[in-house]
Ligand SMILES: Cc1cc2nc3c(=O)[nH]c(=O)nc-3n(C[C@H](O)[C@H](O)[C@H](O)COP(=O)(O)OP(=O)(O)OC[C@H]3O[C@@H](n4cnc5c(N)ncnc54)[C@H](O)[C@@H]3O)c2cc1C
């Protein structure tokens with residue numbers, strides 16, 4: 165049927181739905197729903213990791229294969245450094261920029277290397293906002309409890325407490341750099357309510373929060389004249405005799421040559437994993453989100469945490485084809501946008517946590533109440549015109565300009581027509597285990613941002629990632645810089661790789677792939 | 692459970708997976724109609740490293756010039772946000788050598804005047820509107836440049852919230868202005884110097900420093916797992 169004909173059910177049922185309140189599921193019902201429908205619970209998608217620091221632990225097949233993968237670096241590689249620095253930051257997203265700025269500000273000699281251009285990352289795409297408890301009725305403690313509940317009680321308490329307590333001072337830092345957060349008439353920060361939160365706590369910059377923060381941070385990295393290596397992908401870390409981290413080897417993506425960097429400490433801020441398309445899911449992530457940091461840190465002996473759980477954002481676009489997997493911001497649901505199945509019914513409280521909402525969408529679709537597209541995709545409606553109906557004409561355009569433009573380019577006016585959505589692979593809940601200084605169990609190897617794990621437990625609340633980046637970017641940068649004076653540059657060796665390879669051999673060199681992946685293989689092989 | 696066929700969208704781009712002929716940097720190739728410019732390059736077997744970033748219309752890495760079949764006008768787009776059509780011709784724009792001024796945003800004494808020291812070419816705008824026509828984000832760039840010159844920093848910061856820094860407004864400027872860099876400076880100055888300080892934020896920072904939440908933390912962090920879970924459930 166024509167898409168407009170199928171959308172009629174949403175228009176027809178709108179007035180009735182508006183009067184309806186859908187209670188949140190009880191904890192027991194949530195549990196049941198998630199266990200039955202959430203992709204994290206599809207046993208066939210998982211396998212155990214055969215060796216290394218997480219031996220015996222489970223993760224998705226795609227990641228396990230890469231973690232057990234071999235390095236592209238030969239044992240006899242030339243390790244003469246082309247660059248030396250105090251603090252090497254790997255990754256040019258939010259965590260990397262924050263780490264570099266703070267380490268530089270503390271007097272360290274910093275080098276920032278990144279796979280694509282500075283700023284090309286997931287961070288730039290964040291639309292929904294950043295959670296910080298600034299409202300009078302809110303508090304860091306409430307922020308802590310909400311997050312813990314959202315994370316199924318598995319969040320690392322120390323990491324989480326540090327994050328919520330440092331949030332407000334991070335907001336101040338960003339404001340001083342010129343970030344334009346939305347304000348109330350009295351000049352105070354405007355806060356919105358996000359899924360799973362008991363209080364309004366989301367700081368926003370229209371629906372361009374990540375873009376605005378990254379524009380400013382990138383500009384600041386350039387203003388501070390922090391040396392940059394762009395189009396440089398880290399492909400191996402370096403370690404000294406004691407196994408401490410001492411630098412990294414990069415592949416220059418322009419000429420495929422190796423670049424060796426000696427560093428007193430290394431901050432990995434390489435982000436997430438979406439482009440591995442685990443379980444065949446489309447993704448909202450940027451082109452370089454291939455989980456490289458996990459592989460690099462794992463080979464070095466760093467332990468990973470919660471890598472069996474991923475976030476599937478409830479609302480990825482399903483139509484038009486060009487926008488598959490891209491995010492339809494949670495902000496729409498925060499402002500009252502309703503989820504509607506093919507029968508015109510609501511089926512979940514839209515502000516429940518992401519894992520619950522995603523599971524309920526998958527349930528609707530699996531039980532035949534979804535809308536299908538000819539390309540074999542299925543989804544449910546998100547009633548975007550409801551926002552204009554509820555809050556007055558022009559609301560969608562005013563509050564969600566980025567989304568309006570995205571759909572308008574393909575002839576769809578989301579203020580008039582609902583959009584079709586289905587969960588999209590969005591975030592890596594776990595990652596490399598860190599302490600409150602962002603350091604791993606490998607000395608002088610820090611991990612910040614989405615590549616790290618523990619803080620979010622089994623499910624991240626909307627808006628907590630942007631704060632995580634800034635807080636642990638800062639702490640890693642300051643801790644690494646603080647050590648510089650008392651440290652000598654360690655010797656550059658590949659001892660950790662020898663160990664890893666020996667281990668792999670014992671297990672029959674199981675994976676047979678080279679990792680990290682660096683970029684997904686989308687280019688068609690034209691014969 | 693079986694799907695209901697009446698809930699099936701007849702997507703034109705999938706119903707008729709028609710091949711179209713396009714021209715990528717001068718070379719003709721056949722690709723499926725309707726895929727994005729970036730996907731068309733992948734389909735044609737071209738690796739794209741420079742020119743791809745977020746794939747979601749936010750990072751500005753994929754600045755592209757294109758022309759459609761019967762229209763002589765060269766237009767601009769973000770390659771990850773534009774569908775190909777028959778007879779279309781395009782090429783990606785490499786990073787343009789615009790000059791970015793460097794500054795210490797906090798140390799500025801008179802940001803409105805400093806604009807003319809940092810970007811002295813800004814008042815030379817000749818109103819040609821080429822920048823506005825080049826902007827894939829539909830920003831009225833020319834208007835923004837004028838507002839910057841006249842010190843209306845607030846409006847500029849609002850107008851350029853959509854700017855993805857693709858840089859397409861820069862090569863077209865006959866006065867050698869880089870409007871996006873001007874706007875970035877202006878927006879940061881607006882945020883750092885001309886926006887009210889949020890009082891509530893300072894209050895909260897002070898509360899935390901003064902240990903106002905210490906008792907609450909002590910209680911919570913001493914709880915057993917079960918007690919903590921029950922306590923979380925009471926937060927409404
Ligand atoms: C579409 C979208 C919307 C989101 N919205 C929100 C939101 O509203 N609020 C929120 O809190 N969170 C949001 N998130 C999540 C959040 O944005 C990310 O988790 C966060 O930005 C990750 O930051 P990061 O610095 O850790 O990684 P990224 O920002 O992804 O940066 C990683 C960097 O590392 C580089 N890199 C990767 N591998 C290598 C390598 N081998 N060598 C060198 N460099 C490498 C990459 O190129 C990139 O520059 C969103 C995410 C997406 C995808």
Ligand code: SF4
Pocket residue numbers: 825826827828829830832853854855856857858859860861870871
């Ligand atoms: S203002 Fe310039 S840099 Fe910004 S989006 Fe428009 S063309 Fe691109």
Ligand code: SF4
Pocket residue numbers: 815816817818819820821822823832833836863864865866867868870
């Ligand atoms: S292109 Fe340059 S000269 Fe023309 S309107 Fe824009 S800023 Fe002014």
Ligand code: FES
Pocket residue numbers: 742743744745746747748749750751752753769770771772855
């Ligand atoms: S790749 Fe980021 S805007 Fe196109």
